Amino acid sequence: MRIDQRFDFDVVIVGAGLAGLSSALTIAENHPQLKVAVLSKVHPVRSHSGAAQGGINAAVAADDRWEDHYYDTLKGGWFLADQDAVHLLSENAANAIYTFDRWGAHFDRNPDGTFAQRAFGGQRHNRTCYVADKTGHALLNTLYEQAVHKRVAVFDEWFVCSLIVDDGELLGLLAFSNKTGRLGYFAARAALLATGGAGRVFGQSSNALINTGDGMALAFRAGAALKDIEFFQIHPTGLLNGILITEGARGEGAYLVNKNGERFMQRYAPQFMELAPRDLVSRSIQREINDGRGFEGGYVHLDLRHLGAEKIKERLPQIREIAIYFAGVDPIEQPIPVRPTVHYTMGGVDVNTDCASTIRGLFAAGEASCVSVHGANRLGGNSLLEAMVFGIHTGHTIPAFLANGHQPKRSREEELVDAALADFAALFTGKATETVPVLRNEMETTMVASFGLFRHHDTMESGLQKIADLARRYRSVRVKETNLVFNSELIRALELGFMLDIAHACALASLDRRESRGSHYRDDFPQMDNPNFLRHSLVTRETDGSLKRSQKAVTIVDTQPLDTIKY
Amino acid sequence: MKGRYDIYRQRPGETRGSRQTFEIETPAGATLLEIFHAIQADVDPSFAYRYSCRGAICGSCAVRINGVAGLACKTQALPLAEKGVVVVDPLTNLPTIKDLVADFTAFWEAYDKVRPHLERQHEQHDDRLTWRDKLSAKHLDQLSRAVDCIKCAACLSDCPKRKLMPEYIGPQACVQLYKFYFDPRDAAHDFRVAEAAAPGGAVACDSYTNCVKVCPKDVRPLRAINFIKQDLASRSK
Ligand SMILES: Cc1cc2nc3c(=O)[nH]c(=O)nc-3n(C[C@H](O)[C@H](O)[C@H](O)COP(=O)(O)OP(=O)(O)OC[C@H]3O[C@@H](n4cnc5c(N)ncnc54)[C@H](O)[C@@H]3O)c2cc1C
Ligand code: FES
Numbered sequence: 071m072r073i074d075q076r077f078d079f080d081v082v083i084v085g086a087g088l089a090g091l092s093s094a095l096t097i098a099e100n101h102p103q104l105k106v107a108v109l110s111k112v113h114p115v116r117s118h119s120g121a122a123q124g125g126i127n128a129a130v131a132a133d134d135r136w137e138d139h140y141y142d143t144l145k146g147g148w149f150l151a152d153q154d155a156v157h158l159l160s161e162n163a164a165n166a167i168y169t170f171d172r173w174g175a176h177f178d179r180n181p182d183g184t185f186a187q188r189a190f191g192g193q194r195h196n197r198t199c200y201v202a203d204k205t206g207h208a209l210l211n212t213l214y215e216q217a218v219h220k221r222v223a224v225f226d227e228w229f230v231c232s233l234i235v236d237d238g239e240l241l242g243l244l245a246f247s248n249k250t251g252r253l254g255y256f257a258a259r260a261a262l263l264a265t266g267g268a269g270r271v272f273g274q275s276s277n278a279l280i281n282t283g284d285g286m287a288l289a290f291r292a293g294a295a296l297k298d299i300e301f302f303q304i305h306p307t308g309l310l311n312g313i314l315i316t317e318g319a320r321g322e323g324a325y326l327v328n329k330n331g332e333r334f335m336q337r338y339a340p341q342f343m344e345l346a347p348r349d350l351v352s353r354s355i356q357r358e359i360n361d362g363r364g365f366e367g368g369y370v371h372l373d374l375r376h377l378g379a380e381k382i383k384e385r386l387p388q389i390r391e392i393a394i395y396f397a398g399v400d401p402i403e404q405p406i407p408v409r410p411t412v413h414y415t416m417g418g419v420d421v422n423t424d425c426a427s428t429i430r431g432l433f434a435a436g437e438a439s440c441v442s443v444h445g446a447n448r449l450g451g452n453s454l455l456e457a458m459v460f461g462i463h464t465g466h467t468i469p470a471f472l473a474n475g476h477q478p479k480r481s482r483e484e485e486l487v488d489a490a491l492a493d494f495a496a497l498f499t500g501k502a503t504e505t506v507p508v509l510r511n512e513m514e515t516t517m518v519a520s521f522g523l524f525r526h527h528d529t530m531e532s533g534l535q536k537i538a539d540l541a542r543r544y545r546s547v548r549v550k551e552t553n554l555v556f557n558s559e560l561i562r563a564l565e566l567g568f569m570l571d572i573a574h575a576c577a578l579a580s581l582d583r584r585e586s587r588g589s590h591y592r593d594d595f596p597q598m599d600n601p602n603f604l605r606h607s608l609v610t611r612e613t614d615g616s617l618k619r620s621q622k623a624v625t626i627v628d629t630q631p632l633d634t635i636k637y
Numbered sequence: 638m639k640g641r642y643d644i645y646r647q648r649p650g651e652t653r654g655s656r657q658t659f660e661i662e663t664p665a666g667a668t669l670l671e672i673f674h675a676i677q678a679d680v681d682p683s684f685a686y687r688y689s690c691r692g693a694i695c696g697s698c699a700v701r702i703n704g705v706a707g708l709a710c711k712t713q714a715l716p717l718a719e720k721g722v723v724v725v726d727p728l729t730n731l732p733t734i735k736d737l738v739a740d741f742t743a744f745w746e747a748y749d750k751v752r753p754h755l756e757r758q759h760e761q762h763d764d765r766l767t768w769r770d771k772l773s774a775k776h777l778d779q780l781s782r783a784v785d786c787i788k789c790a791a792c793l794s795d796c797p798k799r800k801l802m803p804e805y806i807g808p809q810a811c812v813q814l815y816k817f818y819f820d821p822r823d824a825a826h827d828f829r830v831a832e833a834a835a836p837g838g839a840v841a842c843d844s845y846t847n848c849v850k851v852c853p854k855d856v857r858p859l860r861a862i863n864f865i866k867q868d869l870a871s872r873s874k
Contacts, residue, residue, distance in 0.1 A: 112687075112689050112695075112697065113697075113741070113788075115695070115696065115787075115788055116687075116689040116690070116695040116696060116697045117689075117695075118689070118690065118695075120690065120694055120695050120787075121690045121692060121694050121695065167762075168762035169762070171762040171763055171766075172757065172760065172761060172762040173754075173755070174754065174755030174757075174822075176780075176781075176784055177766075179766045179769065182765065183763075183764075183765030183766045183767045184764075184765060201784070202781065204694075204784070204785065207694055207784075207785075207787070208784050211784070211786075215753050215754035215755070216754055218749060218753075218754065219752070219754040249734060249740070251649065278689045278690045278691070278692075278695065279688055279689060279690075279691055280688075280689050310666070311668075311671070311691065313691070313692050392692075395668075395693065395711045395712075395713070396668060396692065396693075396710075396711070397666050398665055398666040398667075398713045398715065398716075399666070407666075505682075506678075506682070507678035507679065550682070550683070551682070551683040553649055553650075555649035555650075555734065555735055556649065556685040556734060556735045556736070556738050557683070557685075558677050558682065558683060558684060558685050558686075559682035559683055562677075562682070
């Protein structure tokens with residue numbers, strides 16, 4: 071196997087969701103002299119950002135203040151977020167909205183022309199701007215329109231498979247084109263990973279099928295740390311294939327029912343019933359399933375029938391459509407099978423407030439990164455915002471980094487590229503004794519069982535062993551098809567490799583965090599423990615392949631963390 | 638039950654392929670995209686098709702299902718399989734790269750051609766948005782539909798006019814044109830009018846209505862085209 075083409079860029083951006091494209095566009099607008107390429111394994115408009123519905127938070131209302139958004143975000147994240155990063159997020163939120171408006175986004179407006187905003191959980195103000203129920207889709211498409219307009223060079227359907235790093239400095243990356251099957255080496259002075267989340271590590275996930283955490287794993291393999299990777303947010307109601315049924319259904323009065331026909335929330339939150347806080351509802355559903363009161367196959371029912379055909383058609387048409395098309399169930403006639411679904415990756419590549427990782431020249435932004443604005447739990451509407459604000463932010467910090475003429479030393483480049491190529495080629499040589507679907511399935515079920523809603527030392531310990539074993543077995547996976555054009559077999563194999571790395575890091579970090587905080591809930595340590603665990607977890611891979619765990623202080627600027635979180 | 642699926646296969650680099658039959662266990666609730674996953678995982682790992690969101694919002698997975706373009710992820714498999722053999726082909730009016738994967742180059746060329754972005758008169762955001770007041774309710778409705786377009790190319794695939802006249806930009810590009818054509822903020826109006834009136838522009842549409850029928854997001858391209866045509870007609874008066 072050999073490189074078909076070498077490319078030379080100042081900046082290579084991996085990922086064309088809101089984070090990646092915002093960065094590219096900001097550079098194009100302000101630093102047109104820089105040569106920038108955007109690589110994405112799917113066409114930009116197919117990125118997962120397009121699936122976000124609800125909206126994006128910003129204190130744009132006359133009677134709201136970014137300082138309140140700041141505090142709500144800190145508290146929502148159980149004070150694990152870095153305060154300087156959250157400061158950047160909340161103070162720049164309004165500007166991000168204005169920038170997107172300037173680019174042509176169709177934000178909904180009030181009759182007087184000001185931005186319309188809806189209420190989202192955990193916030194003291196209606197702060198969430200939106201474009202109907204298609205916010206992510208509308209913003210992503212607007213951004214793509216402007217990217218085409220500003221002639222951003224997009225390499226769509228190019229899959230990045232490894233980073234080339236020498237002595238802690240980024241040299242470039244290896245990628246292949248799905249369309250042509252060509253293998254390229256992209257030499258760069260800086261690279262941005264904007265590759266999105268890793269929800270697919272779990273068998274039950276609301277994430278797009280492509281959210282396999284590639285960028286996190288690429289950085290991890292190259293020596294960067296994964297930070298707070300034990301934190302995955304779980305949404306209470308997904309269809310069996312993970313697709314979200316929004317809280318709106320319960321808001322309109324839907325019941326959660328187990329196989330005995332009981333409204334089981336009676337047991338867990340008699341006062342609030344189905345409208346109790348998200349994590350409590352998630353845990354209650356899972357408890358029912360674990361205790362054998364779920365339906366065969368592990369789910370409960372979301373029952374809307376008592377609302378009547380008229381109300382369902384009038385108030386919940388979207389939810390009805392989703393149930394009909396994606397689960398084959400008309401909620402007017404039948405209850406909808408649901409179970410908790412992994413929704414968001416709080417952890418990611420450890421970066422500072424410039425979004426720079428510990429590898430010189432390597433940056434990360436959006437869901438792939440952990441600059442740490444979400445802490446132990448993200449607020450709804452803060453993640454699109456993070457992708458936009460820090461995407462735009464890197465559009466300034468990366469050019470600043472390059473301004474002094476930074477040129478990585480390329481003396482060992484050829485040798486390192488050859489080594490990466492040899493690793494790649496090894497996937498195609500020899501006999502396979504393991505297959506991707508089998509390993510993937512085992513990983514997914516292990517992660518749900520051991521690192522899902524209820525974590526406990528014993529189950530996590532056996533989960534860790536299982537994941538380590540899967541990682542070992544993964545080395546016996548081989549790809550038969552050698553043509554790189556839309557090679558499903560190869561893509562699935564590479565993605566599984568990435569996910570196993572993340573699963574492994576998640577397992578270690580989860581075991582080490584002997585407290586409960588945000589999405590990380592432990593039966594054996596049910597309390598939040600600031601004196602011992604108000605710290606970021608870091609997992610790195612040593613050159614000998616072993617994984618190392620360490621901790622890092624949380625940046626406190628002006629707000630004293632609370633010792634318990636209550637809403 | 639086991640469903641029978643006759644699926645188009647083509648090797649990369651070749652221009653012709655043929656259908657292959659797969660018998661796949663089809664439980665209630667499974668989507669056609671999930672059937673593809675089962676084929677890829679259990680029968681033939683090299684089977685190629687596009688996917689991303691599996692929730693009808695990214696536009697990756699459009700194929701022709703029993704001869705009509707639609708999203709695989711939004712199609713329930715069992716009701717189809719119960720009726721008989723399910724025939725799946727790649728989109729038409731675009732070349733095929735491999736199996737069910739169509740080459741979108743021409744699709745994106747038509748998109749780029751209409752310059753689908755807001756050309757601002759000024760480089761500022763709108764503090765108070767009042768331009769929408771200038772649009773009638775029917776335009777606001779159509780505009781919201783235009784925003785819904787997921788660029789899946791179902792409409793282009795099934796457009797008879799595009800087949801007859803390859804220079805025609807097709808329904809999707811017309812929708813993009815419409816998105817900015819009536820936008821009072823836009824500074825490129827003259828360009829848009831010229832583009833619509835050009836030989837391969839919106840005027841080329843012969844109102845076959847297929848685009849309205851196959852669109853998985855109810856964007857109604859023909860309606861957008863007719864709004865443009867009406868405007869062009871009123872200008873020539
Ligand atoms: C169902 C759902 C609803 C949501 N709703 C909301 C909401 O209402 N509000 C909110 O704030 N957040 C919401 N979120 C979260 C939010 O959508 C994401 O966090 C955000 O869009 C992430 O943006 P991103 O730019 O970081 O990554 P993404 O949009 O995921 O983009 C990742 C990019 O990386 C590319 N990529 C990945 N791997 C590779 C590789 N190996 N090679 C090349 N390219 C690669 C992909 O092609 C893609 O272009 C929701 C999430 C889900 C799952
Ligand atoms: S997979 Fe996204 S539209 Fe079908």
